[in-house]
Ligand SMILES: Cc1cc2nc3c(=O)[nH]c(=O)nc-3n(C[C@H](O)[C@H](O)[C@H](O)COP(=O)(O)OP(=O)(O)OC[C@H]3O[C@@H](n4cnc5c(N)ncnc54)[C@H](O)[C@@H]3O)c2cc1C
């Protein structure tokens with residue numbers, strides 16, 4: 529049996545980050561991955577989707593300038609060439625990541641990690657060969673995959689999951705997207721920019737259901753203006769392939785047909801076959817690996833990233849990985865604190881948020897107020913040709929607890945917003961924070977200083 533200080537199952541952002549820190553500190557680390565180094569994020573998540581969106585972004589900007597009669601003509605994106613570029617980039621990045629890990633002293637295992645005890649893991653290779661490993665600590669970082677429900681299960685023919693859709697050989701003439709969370713909205717943006725007739729169906733009363741209603745309503749209005757069909761407040765009952773076409777049945781029995789359909793209704797953890805119970809771990813009610821306040825799933829086992837279901841974001845997986853590595857190294861003893869989590873939905877229209885929504889703050893109680901600024905007042909937003917949208921700041925009992933924005937390019941505001949929030953740069957401290965001029969970031973300062981109104 530090969531012995532290590534730490535065995536990590538899952539080579540996505542969470543597992544890779546943890547492995548690098550521990551190896552740099554002199555620990556012997558085994559990292560087990562059964563698919564691609566870099567996980568979902570690098571191979572079929574964050575990175576390929578942003579490369580697609582990046583390629584169509586200039587089209588959106590030029591459309592804004594065309595509306596102002598300062599640009600004309602068309603720009604074409606070569607879909608086949610773009611797909612090849614994305615594949616080349618992600619493959620090379622995955623290889624570079626693996627090489628970097630190996631160079632840092634991490635021992636890489638290609639195969640499926642299966643828990644065999646509180647300190648033991650079996651690695652099952654694709655050819656069925658097995659290797660037994662033991663360690664003082666195990667870190668579960670196996671991530672998640674697309675969820676499906678009865679009636680809403682990708683058949684990988686005309687009804688696809690997000691990985692299938694990233695690999696479709698040609699842009700579908702029409703596309704139904706079930707689910708208006710981040711995946712649904714980003715895919716809708718790309719394929720619609722590429723010429724697909726896109727229909728988005730969302731069961732919740734609004735698109736981007738976790739965001740505040742004012743953000744979601746403005747988003748739906750602006751997407752409508754851009755020719756997108758978005759049906760919110762209606763559930764998809766079933767999706768199937770009929771005569772090569774995707775056929776969606778809505779809960780009111782209406783039928784919609786398209787060349788392809790995407791099921792983007794959330795994620796489920798990769799716990800099948802992990803045998804986590806053998807390491808002393810339990811699954812919670814939603815099927816994720818249950819962890820305590822220290823991200824411990826058992827006395828010598830941690831679970832980080834998507835597999836613990838806390839926050840399904842790549843940077844959250846990495847942040848948790850840093851915390852767990854520091855705990856193992858004896859550099860951290862307090863409970864895990866994510867701080868205000870930044871998140872973005874990318875595309876020609878973006879949503880950005882750090883910290884709480886007004887809805888969240890209201891549900892917790894206290895005096896909740898909102899201050900805002902419209903992007904129309906920002907010179908850089910105007911220069912880019914699309915100044916729709918706004919920034920809002922959420923205040924709870926006088927403290928800044930959240931900053932959100934909707935509009936073109938607002939994902940670029942996320943880190944400045946986080947710094948403002950962490951430093952509590954409100955009226956009495958903001959004078960010490962110098963914003964470059966002219967920048968989109970200046971809108972944050974305007975929103976922080978705008979009059980506060982009670983949140984509805
Ligand atoms: C289309 C899409 C777009 C996304 N865009 C963004 C974005 O823009 N920003 C963002 O923050 N997040 C985004 N996400 C979410 C992000 O990809 C995940 O939150 C992140 O990848 C989670 O990291 P992780 O390390 O927990 O797991 P993963 O990235 O899922 O990696 C886990 C790895 O473990 C492997 N594995 C699982 N079980 C085993 C086992 N038993 N043995 C060996 N290996 C195993 C898997 O093959 C996988 O490679 C997106 C997701 C999708 C699907």
Ligand SMILES: NC(=O)c1ccc[n+]([C@@H]2O[C@H](COP(=O)([O-])OP(=O)(O)OC[C@H]3O[C@@H](n4cnc5c(N)ncnc54)[C@H](O)[C@@H]3O)[C@@H](O)[C@H]2O)c1
Nearest residue numbers: 707708709710711712730731732763764792793794840872
């Ligand atoms: N930019 C980013 O950071 C980014 C991008 C993509 C994905 N992600 C992460 O990946 C995770 C998964 O994304 P996702 O968009 O699949 O999940 P999600 O949970 O964000 O959204 C799924 C949506 O599907 C809807 N839905 C469920 N059943 C339905 C039905 N029968 N009919 C109509 N609508 C239905 C839900 O109400 C929900 O709004 C997210 O939690 C997100 O954190 C992040």
